[in-house]
Amino acid sequence: MILATSTAYQLTIAELSVRSAAILAKLGQYSTENGWGDPTWRLPTGAPYCPVYDDIPIVGPILYAACVGFQGIRSAGALEALGYVAASMLKYNPPGLISKSHDIISAMNDMNDYLVDSFPERVGNEALHLARLDDVDHVVFHPACDAGASCNHSKEGQGGDLPVERNTAESAASYYELCTAMTNGTQSYAVGLQMRGEFAKRGFPIGKGPLTAGGTDGRHIRDFVNDKSGTDTQLPAFYEFYEAFGPGYYTSIPVKSLIEQFSGDLGWFGDILIDGAEEALKDFTGIDLGVVNPFQLPIDSPPRYEDAQRKKENDFTRKFDKTWNQVCGVGGGIASLIGVLPKPYWLKGRPIYAMDPLTVRATGDQLKPYKALVVVSRAPRVRLQAQMFRDKTPAFAYAESWVHNYTSFDLYTQDWLASLAPTSLVDDVSLVSQTIKRSPAADSYKALTSTFDKGGANAWSTVNTH
Structure with missing residues (x-):
C-alpha cells in the first residue's frame, strides 16, 4: 500500500512539474519571439506576440510592457505549482518511500520464507529443550518434515x-486474498462467523481494512493522503487558474468549467442551460463573456x-x-510471483475457491495437515528396590496437538487456535x-517399533497394556 501510494503521488507531482515548466517555457517564448498567433473564430486576425508592439509609435512600449506583464500574471499558477512540487519532494521524498517500500516488501518476503524454511529446525530445537526439562531422552515428530530448507532427518527432533x-x-x-483483506478487512457472515477477525481486533471497522x-x-x-499532501487544493487551484487564463486568445473565464468544479458534471441538460444563458446575456445586455484580449496567447x-481537478477527484x-487496480490485477499477481510485490503463502487444506469461513468449513480440511504427533522415550532409570522392579523396558509417551484457523488466511495472526x-x-x-525408524534416535524406540511391526492394527492396544 505504501508503494502504491508513493508511486501515485510521485507520478502526480512529476506530471504537475512538467505541465508547469511547459507553461513557463511557452510564456517565455511568447514574450521573446516575433510573429502573429494562429487565427481563431474569436479573433480572426490572430494575436500578436509581445515583441510586435515595439514597432507601434508612442504607445508601443506601453503595450509591450502590458503584454509581458500579463504573461507574468499567467506564470503565477505555474510558479506556485513548481514551488509545491519542490516542497513536496523535500517533505515527503516519494522516490525514497518507493525505495523503502521495495526494501520492506523484500524483507517481508524473506522473513516469510525464513519462517517456513527454518520451521523444522526451530521446532526441533525447542522440542529437545523441553525434553531435557521434562527428563526424557528422545523425541520424534510425526509426520516428519520434507519441505523446509532446514529439514534434515539426520538431526534428532526435526x-x-x-x-x-x-x-x-x-x-x-x-x-488475491491479500488485496481483498487490505480493502475489506474483517467481514461478518451468517451465524456469527467472521473472516479475517484480526482486523476488527486491531480497531478497523467491519468491512474495512488498511x-x-x-x-x-x-x-x-x-x-487521507490527498488531504494531507495538499493535492486536494493544489491541483484544483492549478486547474482553475489556467481555465481562467489559458484556454485561447481571449480572457473569457469558462463559467461552465468553474460551475462543474464545485457541483460536478452538469450533464447534457446543464450544458444546454449554461450555453443558452451566455447567449441570452449577450443578446439582451450586450455583455460578452468572451471579451478579446490580444495579450492572451494559447497554452492549451x-x-x-x-x-x-476537484477536491476529492483529481x-x-x-x-x-x-495504480491500486494494477497492483491488485493480473500484473500485480505476476509481480508477486517474482517477488517484486508481497508473496504470501496459502494455507493447506483450504481450496483455492474458499474465500469465506462457511465455504472453508464445508469444503476445507484442516484436520490432518494441522495435526502433529510427538512420541518421547526414556530409558529405565536406577531403581531403589531393584529386586522388586526387574522390568527394564524403556518408557514411551505420545500426544497429538492440533492448530486450526477458519477465519483468516494469515499464518502469523492472532486468530490461530491450538x-x-x-x-x-x-x-x-x-x-x-x-x-x-528414520530418526537418529531410532535405537531408543526399538521396543516400540518392534511392537508396531508385529501388532498390526491393534499395536497401540498392545503397547498400552505392555
Whole structure:
C-alpha cells in the first residue's frame, strides 16, 4: 500500500512539474519571439506576440510592457505549482518511500520464507529443550518434515513442515486474498462467523481494512493522503487558474468549467442551460463573456489538464485508483510471483475457491495437515528396590496437538487456535513406525517399533497394556 501510494503521488507531482515548466517555457517564448498567433473564430486576425508592439509609435512600449506583464500574471499558477512540487519532494521524498517500500516488501518476503524454511529446525530445537526439562531422552515428530530448507532427518527432533504451499494457483489465490483483506478487512457472515477477525481486533471497522480505513481518522488512505499532501487544493487551484487564463486568445473565464468544479458534471441538460444563458446575456445586455484580449496567447495543450481537478477527484486520486487496480490485477499477481510485490503463502487444506469461513468449513480440511504427533522415550532409570522392579523396558509417551484457523488466511495472526487432540495419526502404525525408524534416535524406540511391526492394527492396544 505504501508503494502504491508513493508511486501515485510521485507520478502526480512529476506530471504537475512538467505541465508547469511547459507553461513557463511557452510564456517565455511568447514574450521573446516575433510573429502573429494562429487565427481563431474569436479573433480572426490572430494575436500578436509581445515583441510586435515595439514597432507601434508612442504607445508601443506601453503595450509591450502590458503584454509581458500579463504573461507574468499567467506564470503565477505555474510558479506556485513548481514551488509545491519542490516542497513536496523535500517533505515527503516519494522516490525514497518507493525505495523503502521495495526494501520492506523484500524483507517481508524473506522473513516469510525464513519462517517456513527454518520451521523444522526451530521446532526441533525447542522440542529437545523441553525434553531435557521434562527428563526424557528422545523425541520424534510425526509426520516428519520434507519441505523446509532446514529439514534434515539426520538431526534428532526435526519438526514437521508448516502447513503452507506456494504453487502457482495457490499463490494467485493468496495474493488475491491479500488485496481483498487490505480493502475489506474483517467481514461478518451468517451465524456469527467472521473472516479475517484480526482486523476488527486491531480497531478497523467491519468491512474495512488498511486501504479503506488507514488514515488516522479512519478515511480511505487515498483521501487521507490527498488531504494531507495538499493535492486536494493544489491541483484544483492549478486547474482553475489556467481555465481562467489559458484556454485561447481571449480572457473569457469558462463559467461552465468553474460551475462543474464545485457541483460536478452538469450533464447534457446543464450544458444546454449554461450555453443558452451566455447567449441570452449577450443578446439582451450586450455583455460578452468572451471579451478579446490580444495579450492572451494559447497554452492549451499539453500543459493544461483535460480532466477536471476537484477536491476529492483529481489527478492524484485517479492515479492512485489506477495504480491500486494494477497492483491488485493480473500484473500485480505476476509481480508477486517474482517477488517484486508481497508473496504470501496459502494455507493447506483450504481450496483455492474458499474465500469465506462457511465455504472453508464445508469444503476445507484442516484436520490432518494441522495435526502433529510427538512420541518421547526414556530409558529405565536406577531403581531403589531393584529386586522388586526387574522390568527394564524403556518408557514411551505420545500426544497429538492440533492448530486450526477458519477465519483468516494469515499464518502469523492472532486468530490461530491450538489444543491437544485425541490421537488420530497413531491409527496408521506403519507410517508412525517408519518415521521413528528414520530418526537418529531410532535405537531408543526399538521396543516400540518392534511392537508396531508385529501388532498390526491393534499395536497401540498392545503397547498400552505392555
